[in-house]
Amino acid sequence: MTPTSNLLAYSYYPGCSLHASGKEYDVSTKGLFRALRIGLQEVPDWLCCGATPAHNVDELLSLALCAKNLSLAEQVEGDLAVSCAACFSRLKTTQHRLTDNETKRRQVEKAIDGPVPLGKPVKHLLEILAEDYGLDRLRDAVQKPLTGLKVACYYGCLLTRPPEVPQLDCVEAPTIMERVIGAAGAETVNWSHRMECCGANFTLSRPGVVLKLSNEILASAKRAGAECIIVACPLCHGNLDIRQQEIEEASGTRYGMPVFYVTQLLALAAGVSSTRLALDSMIVDPKPLLKEKNLL
Amino acid sequence: MTLSDETMNLSFVRKVEQLSGSSVRRCFQCGKCSAGCPMRTFMEHPPNRIVRLLQLGQYERVLAGRSIWYCASCETCSTRCPNKVDLAAIMDALRKLSWDAQGPSKESYVQLANRLFIENIRTYGRQYEMRLAAVFNMKSGQFLKDFLLGPKLITKGKLKMFHQKNRNMAEVEKIFSRIEEMRRKGEAP
Numbered sequence: 001m002t003p004t005s006n007l008l009a010y011s012y013y014p015g016c017s018l019h020a021s022g023k024e025y026d027v028s029t030k031g032l033f034r035a036l037r038i039g040l041q042e043v044p045d046w047l048c049c050g051a052t053p054a055h056n057v058d059e060l061l062s063l064a065l066c067a068k069n070l071s072l073a074e075q076v077e078g079d080l081a082v083s084c085a086a087c088f089s090r091l092k093t094t095q096h097r098l099t100d101n102e103t104k105r106r107q108v109e110k111a112i113d114g115p116v117p118l119g120k121p122v123k124h125l126l127e128i129l130a131e132d133y134g135l136d137r138l139r140d141a142v143q144k145p146l147t148g149l150k151v152a153c154y155y156g157c158l159l160t161r162p163p164e165v166p167q168l169d170c171v172e173a174p175t176i177m178e179r180v181i182g183a184a185g186a187e188t189v190n191w192s193h194r195m196e197c198c199g200a201n202f203t204l205s206r207p208g209v210v211l212k213l214s215n216e217i218l219a220s221a222k223r224a225g226a227e228c229i230i231v232a233c234p235l236c237h238g239n240l241d242i243r244q245q246e247i248e249e250a251s252g253t254r255y256g257m258p259v260f261y262v263t264q265l266l267a268l269a270a271g272v273s274s275t276r277l278a279l280d281s282m283i284v285d286p287k288p289l290l291k292e293k294n295l296l
Numbered sequence: 297m298t299l300s301d302e303t304m305n306l307s308f309v310r311k312v313e314q315l316s317g318s319s320v321r322r323c324f325q326c327g328k329c330s331a332g333c334p335m336r337t338f339m340e341h342p343p344n345r346i347v348r349l350l351q352l353g354q355y356e357r358v359l360a361g362r363s364i365w366y367c368a369s370c371e372t373c374s375t376r377c378p379n380k381v382d383l384a385a386i387m388d389a390l391r392k393l394s395w396d397a398q399g400p401s402k403e404s405y406v407q408l409a410n411r412l413f414i415e416n417i418r419t420y421g422r423q424y425e426m427r428l429a430a431v432f433n434m435k436s437g438q439f440l441k442d443f444l445l446g447p448k449l450i451t452k453g454k455l456k457m458f459h460q461k462n463r464n465m466a467e468v469e470k471i472f473s474r475i476e477e478m479r480r481k482g483e484a485p
Binding site: 016017019020021022023044045047048050051052053054055056057058059060061064065068072101107110111112113157158161162163171172196197199200201202204205206207209213242280281282283 | 315317334335338366368369370371372374375382384385388391392395405406407408409410411413414416417421422423425428429432436441442445448449452453454455456460462463464467468470471472474475478483484485
């Protein structure tokens with residue numbers, strides 16, 4: 001095998017949040033992939049996937065927006081890497097629905113005025129790390145093991161549900177996050193709320209919903225002895241991190257629970273400088289915890 | 297109430313089935329959807345009752361109130377249904393039928409937010425969170441909602457003040473107008 005054939009390279013769809021409220025996720029995904037020498041090239045002028053709001057209002061529009069993005073992604077070589085759980089879910093849903101349903105496919109083709117390419121594999125970065133890159137190589141790439149850090153892996157809704165769409169891992173008891181962060185040396189806790197909904201996009205219209213559901217998630221993680229939570233979705237991150245202080249005030253419980261994107265901790269372990277992980281953008285300051293664990 | 301042709305609207309159920317691509321009739325009321333629903337405490341009808349009411353043609357009771365607007369699309373119900381009833385897709389269909397028939401109500405704030413989200417896509421090609429939150433607060437009359445959060449997010453660099461130009465903007469507008477055209481001609485639901 002020549003050395004070049006060992007190199008992985010992907011096209012990359014960051015999604016809207018990763019260019020704004022979830023910029024830590026974008027920065028750390030890129031930093032991690034660079035450290036692991038995995039190629040990542042952004043799809044030029046990608047469009048919003050429509051997320052949950054588009055299918056809540058108009059399913060055809062939702063499918064058409066994702067179909068257009070799948071077609072734009074054809075310009076860049078390599079499987080399509082996606083970090084955001086919602087974008088991942090919508091792009092995979094579109095592939096799934098349009099493969100199964102010819103009437104819908106014809107409607108979408110008409111809406112985007114062209115064929116919908118359905119052949120490019122859409123992969124979540126967890127899948128890329130666990131399967132394409134491999135846990136053994138990941139273990140070898142660790143320069144600063146996350147030893148002694150107790151992590152609660154939070155999956156939320158869309159990474160695994162409904163099972164026929166993402167096909168990422170077991171739908172009711174996934175372990176992919178635990179395996180990946182475990183390879184970087186962290187200790188993962190067993191806890192009850194890792195697949196419960198955080199309140200999702202009610203954060204804009206009915207924040208009270210988020211205060212209740214996300215409080216239960218934080219309480220469960222704390223009960224299990226977690227020192228931090230890791231997520232793979234910018235909406236989950238917003239609800240657990242940005243709204244954490246409000247949740248504490250409403251519930252009368254102090255959590256002070258840092259919420260990392262999975263890639264932030266992996267990149268730190270892979271030797272990426274802590275100044276390049278957007279740690280300052282997190283609302284709950286993670287630095288005291290990282291210092292305590294000698295990771296800063 | 298007695299069930300009869302007059303009190304049961306079964307054509308509504310067929311519309312729901314057509315829009316959602318899911319059977320309503322296959323449900324045998326095991327209740328797993330409601331057992332796993334994270335939003336059930338916010339709803340006056342738990343998910344399994346929504347399906348039962350649909351089976352009995354009681355669509356006014358389904359559309360009245362808040363239940364359909366408090367579904368978070370978490371997909372737990374669709375995942376766990378032993379009969380492959382796609383309740384998350386049925387909820388999407390119900391929200392669309394309700395909005396088309398009755399327009400906005402005080403329970404449907406979430407759909408107002410969703411529509412602004414889509415408006416953003418049509419205008420900018422991508423989300424522009426600052427505008428989304430500002431316009432939502434204005435239109436829903438909650439001018440001070442998250443008043444303290446905004447400045448905090450700006451200092452953390454989490455809210456962009458300006459949107460980026462996207463070379464595919466013209467294409468986005470065409471997608472929206474082609475879909476509208478298809479609906480006018482009855483070629484799309």
